[in-house]
Amino acid sequence: MKKNLTFLLILYSLLSFSQENYNSESYIVTLDDIKSSTFVKDSTANALVIYEDGNSYVDKEEFNLRTEIRHKIKILKREGFDNANVVIHLYNSDRSDERVKKINATTYNLENGTVVKTNLNEKDIFTEKYDENHTLVKFAIPNIKEGSVITYSYTLISHFMFNYKSWDFQGAIPKLYSEYKTSIPANWDYSIKLIGGQKLYKNDSKLEKNCLVVSNGGAADCSNSIYVMKDIPAFIEEDYMTTKSNYLARIEYELKTFQDFRGVKNNYAKTWETVDNELRKDINIGRQLTKSVDTETLLSNDILSETDILKKAQSIYNYVQQNYTWNDEYRIFHEVSVKDLIKNKSGNVSSINILLHNLLQDAGIDVKPILLSTRNNGFATKIFPVISEFNYLIVQATINDKTYLLDATDKYISFGDIPFKCLNGYGRILDLKKGSDWIDIEPEKPSTIQYKVELNLDEKEQISGNVYGKNTGYHALNSRKAYYPNKEIYINKKQDKTPNIEISNHQVLSEGETSSDFVETYNIEFENNLTGDNIYLNPFIIKFFNGNPFKLQERTYPIDFGYKDTYYYTFKLNFSDAYTILEKPKDIALNLPDGKGQIIFYTNLIGNSINMIFKVTFNEAIYAPEYYPYLKEFFNKIVDIQTNSIILLKKK
Numbered sequence: 001m002k003k004n005l006t007f008l009l010i011l012y013s014l015l016s017f018s019q020e021n022y023n024s025e026s027y028i029v030t031l032d033d034i035k036s037s038t039f040v041k042d043s044t045a046n047a048l049v050i051y052e053d054g055n056s057y058v059d060k061e062e063f064n065l066r067t068e069i070r071h072k073i074k075i076l077k078r079e080g081f082d083n084a085n086v087v088i089h090l091y092n093s094d095r096s097d098e099r100v101k102k103i104n105a106t107t108y109n110l111e112n113g114t115v116v117k118t119n120l121n122e123k124d125i126f127t128e129k130y131d132e133n134h135t136l137v138k139f140a141i142p143n144i145k146e147g148s149v150i151t152y153s154y155t156l157i158s159h160f161m162f163n164y165k166s167w168d169f170q171g172a173i174p175k176l177y178s179e180y181k182t183s184i185p186a187n188w189d190y191s192i193k194l195i196g197g198q199k200l201y202k203n204d205s206k207l208e209k210n211c212l213v214v215s216n217g218g219a220a221d222c223s224n225s226i227y228v229m230k231d232i233p234a235f236i237e238e239d240y241m242t243t244k245s246n247y248l249a250r251i252e253y254e255l256k257t258f259q260d261f262r263g264v265k266n267n268y269a270k271t272w273e274t275v276d277n278e279l280r281k282d283i284n285i286g287r288q289l290t291k292s293v294d295t296e297t298l299l300s301n302d303i304l305s306e307t308d309i310l311k312k313a314q315s316i317y318n319y320v321q322q323n324y325t326w327n328d329e330y331r332i333f334h335e336v337s338v339k340d341l342i343k344n345k346s347g348n349v350s351s352i353n354i355l356l357h358n359l360l361q362d363a364g365i366d367v368k369p370i371l372l373s374t375r376n377n378g379f380a381t382k383i384f385p386v387i388s389e390f391n392y393l394i395v396q397a398t399i400n401d402k403t404y405l406l407d408a409t410d411k412y413i414s415f416g417d418i419p420f421k422c423l424n425g426y427g428r429i430l431d432l433k434k435g436s437d438w439i440d441i442e443p444e445k446p447s448t449i450q451y452k453v454e455l456n457l458d459e460k461e462q463i464s465g466n467v468y469g470k471n472t473g474y475h476a477l478n479s480r481k482a483y484y485p486n487k488e489i490y491i492n493k494k495q496d497k498t499p500n501i502e503i504s505n506h507q508v509l510s511e512g513e514t515s516s517d518f519v520e521t522y523n524i525e526f527e528n529n530l531t532g533d534n535i536y537l538n539p540f541i542i543k544f545f546n547g548n549p550f551k552l553q554e555r556t557y558p559i560d561f562g563y564k565d566t567y568y569y570t571f572k573l574n575f576s577d578a579y580t581i582l583e584k585p586k587d588i589a590l591n592l593p594d595g596k597g598q599i600i601f602y603t604n605l606i607g608n609s610i611n612m613i614f615k616v617t618f619n620e621a622i623y624a625p626e627y628y629p630y631l632k633e634f635f636n637k638i639v640d641i642q643t644n645s646i647i648l649l650k651k652k
Contacts, residue, residue, distance in 0.1 A: 021035075024230075027151065027153075029151060033108070034115060034148075042234060042553070045076060047074060048173060048176065049176065050149070050177070051071075052071045052179070053070050053178070056164065058184075058185055060211075064157055065164065066158075068155050069156065072151045074148075074149055075150065081144050084150055085140050085141075086139055086141065088100050091134060091158075098156060098158045100154050100155065100156055100157070102155045103152070104151075104154070107149075108148065108151075109148050110147065120139060120142060126139065161188060162255050163253070164188070167227070167251050169229045170229075170232050170234075170249035172236075177228070177229075179202075180226075180228075182227075183222045186222070189255075191383060193252045193253075195247075195248065195251070196249030196556075196557075197556050197625065201230045205225040207224075211224075214261050220261075235247070241558070241559070242378070243375065246557070255269070256384075257269065270385050271385070276430070284350065285333065285354075285430075286432060288337070288338050289357060289432065292362075293358045298319070298342070309365065310400060313360060313399055316363060317360075317408060320359065326352055330391045332350040332371070332391060333387070334348075352409050353395050356408045365397055366398040366399075370395070370427040370430070371387075373391055374424060375423065376421065377424075380426075380428070382426075394406060394422060396429060404416040405418045407422065411513065411514075412484065412514060415514070422441065426438055426439060426440050443473060443474075443563045443564070443621075445473060446564035446566055447475045447476070447566075448472045448567070449471050449565070449567050449568070451468070453467050453572070454571075456574045457574070457579060459576050462526075463525070466521065466524070467520075467524055467541070468519075468521050469521070473563065473565070474563055475518075500526060502526075503522050507520065533650060533651050534651075535649040536646050537573070537649065538647075539573070540614075544569070550628065555625055559623040559628060559631055560623075562621060564619060566615070566618070571614075572611050573609065575608055584610060585641075585646065587602040588641060592634060593627065596618075596619050601615075
């Protein structure tokens with residue numbers, strides 16, 4: 001019997017593998033490519049790149065950049081049909097444009113044991129003007145079915161050698177093989193960036209002599225490279241991450257210098273020293289930072305006469321925050337005018353925060369602007385300055401040897417805090433005299449959510465009590481933004497989350513719209529639906545997490561919460577002598593590896609009261625991908641505790 005079972009398991013394993021025999025070594029479609037119907041490594045995948053390659057080189061006659069691209073894709077499920085809709089993005093300017101040629105596409109299906117090929121017709125290729133600088137070429141590969149294999153290829157022609165063709169190794173579906181070949185003449189010197197956490201399977205380069213020759217006898221050698229990745233997982237976006245462009249595996253190029261065949265050399269890569277000098281003279285940054293402001297007209301006598309430097313800074317901050325409105329434009333290097341902001345009462349990020357900078361500076365406070373890239377904009381390059389990658393400006397103020405990061409664009413943010421979108425690791429702090437430098441940007445204190453619930457169960461089976469809540473940091477900011485614009489909507493949403501509980505006498509005890517915390521209290525009363533001899537009560541009338549946000553089999557990019565935080569929930573149930581505790585939840589203690597997080601849950605019974613404490617701590621703002629399985633289980637435990645912790649009371 002055991003032998004037969006072993007034989008069947010081996011046979012099943014062989015049959016399973018025989019279903020997946022993809023030809024990932026070439027662009028040629030094989031019968032096995034068509035017959036294979038699964039992808040065991042990722043059972044959720046709706047399509048699979050079997051093979052793809054790109055080849056970029058400088059044409060020896062026209063001296064333009066040509067990139068030949070080929071893709072071979074397996075359609076596994078109907079949800080993967082979108083992979084047959086191809087869009088090619090082309091850039092154009094006043095002087096030149098990109099073109100695409102030699103578009104070919106074919107669908108391969110197995111019908112009644114015969115391979116049927118369906119080719120793309122030229123009439124089904126469409127060109128669409130996207131905007132003044134971009135054109136889209138679109139086509140849909142025909143006759144797509146579950147199990148189809150599609151291939152398509154084309155050649156891009158570009159005169160924009162400034163932007164050597166980048167290559168995406170990773171995408172929305174898994175890939176078995178991705179290869180990129182490049183040939184770069186020595187005239188062009190690029191900084192090459194490999195982005196993302198995936199490793200190259202192959203990275204080879206060699207020199208080709210006289211690969212590019214011109215009519216006057218000039219010649220250049222070429223650096224020929226081959227980059228290969230294999231078995232690349234799909235990139236699937238999930239909660240707690242910055243923009244996917246920070247993590248997608250790809251290779252990018254930034255032109256540093258170009259030297260023509262006459263020996264004339266042009267430098268495109270700048271040093272921070274050069275950029276600092278340009279920013280000092282820039283009409284939108286440097287000149288605005290040195291603009292004089294009529295503080296006596298703008299600020300009240302109470303602010304001007306304040307002798308406590310911190311209170312004065314806070315008052316100036318509140319003045320800018322409450323009197324000037326952000327117009328939702330980032331454009332930090334365009335149309336920045338402190339004068340226009342004062343006149344119109346509205347402006348972009350730079351205008352508002354530069355006004356704040358100048359008012360604080362006139363008050364004798366040490367201030368410096370900080371350029372940064374927001375979470376949705378991606379990480380700014382540290383290897384060399386790329387000023388276009390910055391899209392936000394905040395202010396650092398140093399008061400009594402303590403530094404504060406300030407942003408006056410948000411009406412609800414506290415002095416010393418910055419918007420969540422700015423928590424992207426680091427920024428560039430500008431000193432117009434000494435030059436700029438990198439600065440880490442992270443909250444000084446963890447954010448907290450704290451709830452204290454006390455209930456009373458009387459002899460008539462009525463349950464009522466009080467809730468006290470206190471949020472700090474970014475949790476408090478979120479609460480203020482939800483509460484102050486429309487208090488009634490805020491209370492109604494809270495009521496909707498607890499349909500069997502009536503909320504009354506809701507009060508907010510914190511100081512105002514920019515308070516450093518958010519404190520609220522309210523009364524609650526349960527509907528009387530208790531039946532039978534036993535009472536089952538879930539003590540978590542407030543849940544921190546309704547479900548596990550982590551559902552991937554594997555995550556290859558960091559888990560970025562943005563800040564450290566703590567969740568704290570205490571519960572007390574007072575009951576009369578008419579009841580006795582039959583069963584209480586089990587105590588639990590769980591730690592993340594290396595002390596990076598903790599769950600504590602325990603209950604105790606004292607007389608006619610049961611007390612419970614639940615605490616969840618995240619000691620890091622960012623967790624490396626290897627912590628993903630631990631965090632996944634960590635959240636499973638949190639959800640389980642909140643859902644299944646039942647107090648069982650028995651009537652006497």
